[in-house]
Amino acid sequence: MRLVKLAEKTGILLVVGTGFFAPKALAEITVYNVNAIHELYSENELAAKKIYHNKNALVFGRVDKVDKEYVIIEGDSEFGRLFCRYSSQDLEKILTLREDSRVKVRGTLEIDWAPWGMFLNMNDCRLI
Secondary structure (H helix, E strand, O other): OHHHHHHHHHOEEEEOOOOOOOOHHHOEEEEOOOHHHHHHHHHOHHHHHHHHOOEEEEEEEEEEEEOOOEEEEEOOOOOOEEEEEEOHHHHHHHHHOOOOOEEEEEEEEEEEEEOOEEEEEEEEEEEO
16 A cells, blocks of 8 residues: 555556556566656665666656767656667657657666766667
């Protein structure tokens, strides 16, 4: 129940698969604002890693920048970013993106330590 309240507070929907149709390994979290992950990490690193690290996720956000490796996605502010390493299969979609474009991506979230706090990335990122 506490996890549900935490998810509601942070604007994150946790989808948990059960039974034969959606095993736990296929569970996916939905993140509507990457800032919520950064805020939780700044308050409780262990909780952030337990909820998000190495988890399959569907992430909504807006494009801050596109470079030769990443689509950099922001939430509602520049407080937190997700570095989405895109697939060459998505190159046509990537070419259409501009700053402030709304995007939806899917992949595995990874949280790594960085001198400024945390580095949130998705190395197997696919544009939806």
